[in-house]
Amino acid sequence: MQDREMGFAGRIEELNKTVIAGVVGFAVGALIMILYGYDPISAYTALFSGAFGDLYSFSESLANATPLILTALTFAIGFRGGMFNIGAEGQLYLGALAAVTVSLFHLPSGIGIALSIIFAILAGAIWSLPVAILKAARGVHEVISTIMLNWIAQFLAFYLIAKILVDPLRAEKTISVAEWGRLPLLVPGTSLSCGIFVSLFAAIIIYLLLWRTTIGFDIRAMGYNPLAATYAGIEKWKIILFVFITGGFTAGLAGAVHVMGRPPTYAVYGGMPSIKGLGFEGLAVAMIGRNHPIGIIFAAIFFGGLLAGGRMMQLFSQVPLEMVRVVEGTVVLFLAIPELIRFFSFLRKVRIPLTFRIKRSQNKEGRQL
């Protein structure tokens, strides 16, 4: 039985696991590159310099990280509460469109931004309500309901983009977010807007929520041990509702922050190429960030860096930037294994699967006292 200290030593172990998974991920990427005749060293060098090499790159990385922090928070809050909330994808579509909708009106700048954000947050929360209600009232597994709602949201979004919010001058996109609704750029010439502050702020709020409030305590308790949490008087349906609604807030915010802070168009295109996938990437970020707001910030910057650097990698080493996805996927796959560190020591004693069961039972029960 692993006896773990939480403080420094415990965090080191978590970090180790992430690092191992990361190393494996990069190794797999390198392997594929070699198979196709690319040079992984120059590719990875270009990747990292493109991610963090200079101000421009770093700004692009942060800009990419901005929505990822938020969608990762959506998943992370759910995970801390013992639930699998993968509804960020659909919620963020609607959040983005809700923010765009506000631009249909004419409002002064401060209020405009605030209102857009509020609308977006509400849109995200409303879209996650059915999931929460179905789970609390009928025990519907949230994975199925969120996947379905993601797809329904996608088509709804397509419809809204093509018919309701369409730009009269350019039919392939929605109307742009009005001037007064845009988040000011932080570093001119890059994509980095003040949205990054919004994301960081959200991360801090979620951190405080989970570790410094009573409701956060209840959420974590329920996530660790629903039986004991019930024994302690915590009510499951309240937690479900809170977790999903808060997750909806952050996901909707992700959509808003993205569309309000993304030059040059500040709009959503039909097919949603720029926001599609942010929800699932957020899941990967959350896993790599070990579902902790601080970890998520770093993981998001890392991911954002991979994406930004990927372009550089493509430019200089001709390695398509989608290799980055391959690395991501492998890392997530390996993080799925709870005892990752044990896995590598196990590899040294590989046996045929047929005898595995007996071997395991001997390990567990055959020990002499």
Added chain:
Amino acid sequence: MNPGYLWGIFLGSLHAMVPITLASTGEVVGESAGLFNIGLEGIILLSAMTGALGAEAGGPIAGLIVGMGTGFAIGLVFGAICTYFKGVQLIAGVGINLFAAGLVTFWLIHLGVPGHHAVAEESMLVNISTPVGDFSPMILVAIVLPVLTYVLLFRTKLGLKIRAVGENPQAADVSGINIHLLRLFSTAAGASLAGLAGAYISVGWLGSVTKEISAGRGFIALATVVFSGLNPLLALLGGFIFGFFDNLAVWISTMPAVQQVIPWQFVSMAPYVVTLLVVAGVIGRARFPAAMGIPYERE
């Protein structure tokens, strides 16, 4: 609306049904054993690519086999992670999806025209021409396989073992069944059907590979499995229904007249809304095996 139109829709639905039915039938086996594979989407995508490449190397049948093999291989990895290594199934599945998306796009770029790869005419599976229309032989496969799977699951001892492992692994363990091995192979076999589905899309139907080629069919297959209540015959029916809507949406998007009444986006939504209702218990009761999704550990 003349009969010709309706027949055309029906035929189109049959073709659209194939990948969904195949993938969901495979997943029925996997879920009956207790593993929930959310990575179906990634498997279909990857197999579409490998199937196309295989077909170009060795003809359409080779392509289909390569696709199946791809599915099988990924199924093995997923299965091993989730059984022997007690991995979290949902996370591993998402990892597969990300990995596949990246690898396929990478490949597409590498092979020439970024984003799109057309399968050569001669590498495609030839449709059977009849006076009433062109049928793909895979349609037949997609009808026979669920029936065979039904027989396997409900009329053989192996099927009993698979279902026992998903329902009550402790009881199965006591009966001497190797839980991990059986789950591993069930999932791998199921994934190979998803691989076949992917290969069919590129080699037998749409004739091209893009990074969007799977178009959410993996998730539709998961929805079909819910709809089917883990009965392969119902998966066949569900596949047809979802295929119908899938096809209908495309058809509607080409007809401005109908567009006025029902925008195609809402037709596309229909399968997912239905599934949501099924799962919420409004339409029938979906019942999953009691031990699905939980890694097995003997006391």
Added chain:
Amino acid sequence: MRYKYIGGKSDPVEGNGDIILRGKNICKGFPGVWEHLILDHIDLDIRAGEIHTLLGENGAGKTVIANCLSGFYLLSEGQLYVKGKPVTLKSPRDAIKHGIGMVHQELALVKPFTVAQNIALGLPASDLSFPIPEVEARVRELSQRYKLHIDPLDRVEDLSVGEQQRAEIIKVLYHNPEILILDEPTSLISADAEHLFEVLKSMAATGYGILFITHKIEEALEVGDRVTVLRLGKTMGTRETDKIDKTELVKLMFGEHTPVHLERKPVKSTKIVLEVKNLEALAADDEPALQDVSFSIREGEIMGFAGISGNGQNDLAEVITGLRRAAKGQVIINGKDYTNHSPGEIIRAGVAHIPEKRREMGVIEPMTVAENVVLKDIRISPFSKGFFLNISQITKHAKEIVSRFGALVSDLWKSQTRILSGGNIQRLILGRETWRMPKCLVAVYPTQGLDAKAIDHTWELFMQLREAGSSIFFVSEDLDEIMALSDRIAVMSAGRIVGMFEGSEAKREQIGLTIATGASRA
């Protein structure tokens, strides 16, 4: 400690018939439980044509030895012999090959399957075969022969528990065992027990060797040819059933010595704090767990619930604390009806709960010690103000509780609670539940796993609470503890209260007898 064991190693009493299964020097330990061996040098043998009963309280190790004999567990030490030949059983399959069949206490049946399908599952037939018709025929034949009437086409989930058990037995008989092990077969079926005994006796007459595991003395005497008493992992003696009587068995099972009844002032108050009326509840498998339970506890009174665990004591505690649904009846706390209210409300009504499963329910292991100390109080000032936690107050409080109750730990905010030993966790829980002198304390096996000093400390604590006016509902398997602490003693069996005694006057033998016989057949 307080006990003096009588008896010792198993005295080999010769029965008739050859020995089919023998275990010599069997030891079994479990990782994580380092304090003692679960099975401590057990010698046991089963002869052809006999029914050998294994008698003992819960926790004695009965199921563990059965699992060892049937291949589900590996032995830590010792050797098994089948018909004189040494064997090692690596899995249940091995056991079946050697002719050992085990009917588990918790039936290992796949509920949505039919009886025939369940049996087909364990057959060595080829995977592509469809053996069902064959299985059906054989099941019918076995059912006839042994008078265990069951329809192979019925789904297990549609059968009554008694029928399910018959199905389980037939499933085992299908493989033609020579030895049959039954683990507490009558715990599920009380009415059908007679029938089962007849079946077993007729089977023994045809040459089966049967090991019948139970905690009920009367059963052991009625159905067994020989009886072996197991206590805390050791065998206390083997006797022939016609040469021993109930009282002797009680002595072997429970030990013999003088109890201590702590000095106390008599209960002054007549105010009833906890009242339970006609309570009925179901267990997880929809079988009745509590039947028509009624009692009341006054202010400043301790009521001890004795009896073999698993007879409804914990279920009762869970219904009172809101963790389980009451199907009928009422739970009244301080005059207000709290039946089926949420656990939170009941906690706020002043009820503290020390649960049976301390690691699974009493604490949240991955959380820190400080967090677990305030697990239930967190919403109350000064530990939080509105939303926000007051970390310094929590820390102060946790330090105090931890030191007062001796739950040693290096860092309150860094150590995960899971690193604490079982005893320390129990101390943490005790501290947490009692620091506020609760009006009502529900304590289930509160001193289990604690050392002597801690037990004394707990007893003192309970007496203090009693002085201050708390009502204490406590469950224990330790008869001495019950007798020492209780003002009144209730004995539970099969979900009912079958005996009520006054603490100061009760005689140990009397209570022991009530426990061991209970109302085993309603």
